[in-house]
Amino acid sequence: MSKYVLIGSAGSGSVIIELALTRAQAPYVLEQIPYLEPGPDRERLLELNPLGQVPTLIMPNGDVLTESAAIILHLADAYPDAELTPSGNDPRRSQFLRWLLYIVGAIYPVSTFGDDPARWDLDDDNQKLFRKSLERYRLSLWKNVEEVADAPWFLGENFSAIDLYLAVMRNWRPGRSEYARHFPKLSAIADNVSDDLALAAILKRDY
Known part of the structure; x- marks a missing residue:
């Protein structure tokens, strides 16, 4: 089964997405890096995300998704049973x-x-x-x-x-x-x- 690859860093905003992936029971691999430190991990991150920020999510089809709110909305669509967002007709x-x-x-x-x-x-x-x-x-x-x-x-x-x-x-x-x-x-x-x-x-x- 293809998996998401979550590039994150300890204690950062990527933890929010890790929690969402876990709640959704989505298959994923976590790659934790010191994202602000110069080096090959930083260079790879910059190739994927020009801002050099985490979370950066590589989707199963190879597309890259950044910005935590965008990732949350994607996961909500892909895994509706996780109830990450209210449904479209929900007044909330x-x-x-x-x-x-x-x-x-x-x-x-x-x-x-x-x-x-x-x-x-x-x-x-x-x-x-x-x-x-x-x-x-x-x-x-x-x-x-x-x-x-x-x-x-x-x-x-x-x-x-x-x-x-x-x-x-x-x-x-x-x-x-x-x-x-x-x-x-x-x-x-x-x-x-x-x-x-x-x-x-x-x-x-x-x-």
């Missing part, structure tokens, strides 16, 4: 799309920008100020998600891929304990993801 579909793109379009980049503030040609003092500013902004962005979150999943009674994003991204800056203090509803949803033993094993390995 519009809110799913809204908040999925909010997370990947507004919050996710703030994490990326702060990973290596030196890239912005700032001196040490301004790098620290830049990162602190990003941290405050990220908290304000997550607050909007906390205010609309339902229970036990983000959309209420039905699981969706947004829950996987929460389970992974709460481990990023400002850290899990601080995230739980500010966003108890989102943290509870992330905890629910860990009730799936297969998903919990992946999260435990990376975090």
Whole structure:
């Protein structure tokens, strides 16, 4: 059977896609690389994805798919039983799309920008100020998600891929304990993801 090849890196956004592939019971191989380090792995990644980012997914037919939201929507179509997205006629579909793109379009980049503030040609003092500013902004962005979150999943009674994003991204800056203090509803949803033993094993390995 042909398999997906997921190129990822420990603790990165590729974990979200690994969780989705696992939930979908899709056949895949994980290739974990230090994606920012120069070398042959980095060169291969750049050939597949000009941004040099993970997740990068090589599909069974050889096509390359990047951008986590695009991968999630593909997997939802390919494996509908995984319930990664509400169906097209589900009234929650519009809110799913809204908040999925909010997370990947507004919050996710703030994490990326702060990973290596030196890239912005700032001196040490301004790098620290830049990162602190990003941290405050990220908290304000997550607050909007906390205010609309339902229970036990983000959309209420039905699981969706947004829950996987929460389970992974709460481990990023400002850290899990601080995230739980500010966003108890989102943290509870992330905890629910860990009730799936297969998903919990992946999260435990990376975090």
